[in-house]
Amino acid sequence: MTEQNREWFTATELANKPGLPKYKRGVNQQASKQGWNTRQVKVRGGSANEYHLSSLPVETQAALIKQHLPTPVKSSSESTEFSYDPQALWQHYDNKPQKQKDAAQNKLNLLLQVMALTENGGATLKNAFLLVADQNDISERTMQGWYHGTKSKKGVKFYARQDWLAALVPGFVGRTVTADMDTEAWEFYKADYLRLEQPEFEACYYRLQRTAAEQGWKIPSKKTLERRIKAIPLATRVYLREGEAGLIKLFPAQQRTVQELHALEWINGDGYQHNVFVLLPNGDVTRMKTWFWQDVYSRKILAYRVDESENTDSIRASFGDVVDQFGIPEHVTIDNTRAAANKWMTGGVKNRYRFTVKEDDPLGLFPTLGIKVHWTSVIGGKGHGQAKPVERAFGVGGLGEYLDKHPKFEGAYTGPNPMAKPENYAKKAVPIETFLAVLEQEIIAWNAKPARRTEICNGTKSFDQAFTESYQTAVIKTANQEQRRMWLLMAEAIKVQKDGSFNLDAGSATGQGKNRYHAPALLDFAGQKITVRFDPQALHEIVYAYTLDNRYIGEAQCIEATGFGDTEAARSFNKHRTRFIKATKLAAKAEVAMDAMEVASRLPLQPQPEVANPKVVRPLRPAPELGRHIPQPQLTDEQKQDLATFQAEFQQPQEPAAQIIRNDDPRARYKRWVNLDRRLREGSQLSAADQKFWAMYQKGDEFRFMSEFSADFESFDETVEA
Template structure:
């Protein structure tokens, strides 16, 4: 970069803040006293020209600041153009790699910032009317670095804008890396052995590699070197897929974050089953772990309905939806998996995308389909696609381990059994009481950490606030009866027409026309002390039948975008795995040396014969049925003859 300029050269530069004529430049020189300007150490910034014609020339730091910046910008552009002309395309871009700079450790980036500070100090002194050489000597002495080192740093940033100096000043040495040769076939042999679902330890794989290397004459490095190469060259997802399987690979992909604030209360729900880790004794005497079907409001996370039975079935799902429709209304959307209880025809019949059972055009509509609920299927055993799984985890911590269930708690796995496992069973009514109270506390707990609750409100408060300001579809009595269980052909009493159902007696005058005839009854097994509903066999409604005599009490509880992303992630990893593992297991076994022959067992010096009677008795021939019949006939005739002879005497 040129540092000294005559008035004519200054005028020809057309710099901002400087006149474009020689006379104007001379006026500026006289006005600001450029001829008398000196640096802090007494060096003059104006001198007489040594060229022919005489005159004065001035140092560039006397120019206005705007002119200095423009002059530097032009110099950078000129040098970049020269590099391009010499064919050094991309030189500047290679030095300015901010992504590479950010990936470096802090120690190396600190060296770049220290160098940048030294160059900044030199430039500041230059702006203070010092020459570059003087500024470099002063700063180098202060910072205890070599003068040539500072000049080398200026060469590193030559032609760059100051904002891009840091990547260019960063040390680019990577140290000396010593490589040990490894036969390519040995490397493939090792990968074929190590990258298997059996998850063999690396030590065992290396021992087999050593045997194969001796057999085939392969050159291999040390075990630690090959182990580091496996960890560095083969991506972690590929190792997980080939050694641990697809399920572990799925866990490496983060779950989808879904914003449920777009809903309102009872606009969308999700339903699933949960098997309690508690032994419960049912009224019939059977002791088992009960199954609960629960429904959760997606907006507020509140548990809005639940039922308990011995197993998951369509009747249990039907009753849980009946409780939801009766207490809160009909949702617009429902997320559920395609388990047999949820995908049953009585629940989701008529849904075109039901992934269980055959979908026939003539099949009757299920409850959800008939009520206009949009059904969304989720992946079974996938907690990421069903928020209700988080609620079930809370139930395990706060309800299943309740003190009232001490001795009946089973643990969530065979390895987590408590010491007092199966020492008692909880009666069903006591179990339902504790579970009901636990769910009420779960819904009422304040300061919930969700987007809707904001660490302030409870699930109940969030639900009630939105529910009061939302339009909710309510179910008619006829629609609620669809959710009740149907008894198969109950025959009415021949005299009064009363109905006997599960130990209880029901009667109404609407049954007079159906005395002694078979009818169908819909009922709720949890509320047998209330009315039931009678239907003709063709499905037409007869009427409500009240409880007449209670002789007993019975109980008969019976993304899309993210998945797509994950499937894409798994498919790409599978392709990468195919590239990494080139040897099949059959090819690997062909390269594996043959096993050494087993040594023969020792032989005795002499053999002693065994004495005694070793002859086997001949087995009796089996007697056939025909022989037995013939023998019976002979004996029977002989008996008759004896009887006849005795009579004649």
């Protein structure tokens, strides 16, 4: 392989190139981390790794291609009086019949023998002609005419060695320079023509004419100048006029295979702006942008979200749709754009070049889920389609043909660019509801279209079929409920009302307006502010409440407003309210383990305080009896009988009271727990209070002490009277 077409380079050759580390060791480490395409070759003293050009950073590729550009064609003669166009020379050769091509090949073989004798055998040119002519029975003068030329035709010594075969075909005489051109004029023209604005040849030549007249330069005709420009290597011209984006296109794309992958192992995503005017609920007319996630293996569109612009929210929500419906991929390929490479998606990825990586960056969604991120570059403002398959779905015959030009969008199609507007441009704008409905149906049809010509579909399967066959046999990672809430959007600092409800003003842009939500768990947060995570396209369903320090509280249901006379809605509201009250009562019963009587029984008996004897006493001197008569109550015979019966029963001896288990005694509490534990093992049902006591008591230090005490003293009675 020639230097101009090299594709493989060693770490030593790549060290200190633009975009790569300064030393060989750093290059090898970066290649290992990023999975460059590598092959091992034998070198002096052992073996070494070579890396393919397509695996290298874009700036490195450009530097290597510029370094190995082909050099301009030079004549083997030092004469400047003859020039030729190699492309025209070989076109002339290609148009000749095979008989003349064979004759030219025979002449070339004889001349190469002469060159071998002079370059390797040390013979003079004249002696070499004599020797070869004698051995091949041909005239020496004829061979010298091929080499030196004649009056009517230049010899091959005026051509580059690689063009001798084409020059030996009869009929091509080349071109002689009939007009001189000053060096300063030539440099002026190249500086004007070979720039990124890509000016036209005519405009540059006209500026050259005006300047030459003032400066006194000699310039050739347009045709001659065109030939001189074409003599500059194509790669050099493309780089100077089209930049790195054009230069990369000259290098053949590396063919990649996906046979070793499986469905959902690797996905890639990109945004597409639709060429359709859409009417939003707020009255604005705009062109919507959709972020698509595509499976690399099958090329199936897995999920999408539509928004007015490409932003982090739509990327995050659409990725959540992928995980919800299919699972967690292992690899993701995305552009290194601000929307995709932000810290909420890729924070913590060490090769995230879009922003500075900080130690205190929050861990992004992809690294948190264990997904390896692969970046593609944006060259010239466009995605690198060779590295991202989803780019090809947006090209000619892609999604735009099926979506943007749909019959329901007649009059709303904008055309691909301002210079290609249709006659009915801006006649109408389709409502957002219609746009979303058509988009959904066409994506389904896109995936189901049969006979796709991809490596996996092989002209027989649809994207759906290729995906399903592999997905059914693949090992897929799934997400739990906590992980699923990670990609929802977040609204901060929302105040909770006294009834545990709050308002979320997140649906006005989509026509859903302000929504009201409620959760019983929020009653404890009345008057406080919380954060809420939600799906902007499911605002009438469940949202998730968090504290300001990101602790999960619970789900909150949407409460829809109802009509004043809607009796069915009233019945439904009363039903949910009854359930709420019943659930709260059960929770309250389980929360209070003791009733009032048990509380009273546990109150300690207060001893009677000792009365101190007074130091100073005063005798009681009763008042003299004044002879008043204290009247006695008059009882009937029946009342007298009842009084006698009561006094007789009161004087009878009482039976001893049953022993009461005091729960303020550690031994009694431990015996109670042992009894409850035995009943549980026997399968008995405990009350809510007993269940709570059984669960809480065994967590304390007293339980551990009493367990050890019981084990040390086997005579300890653990039974409790029922």
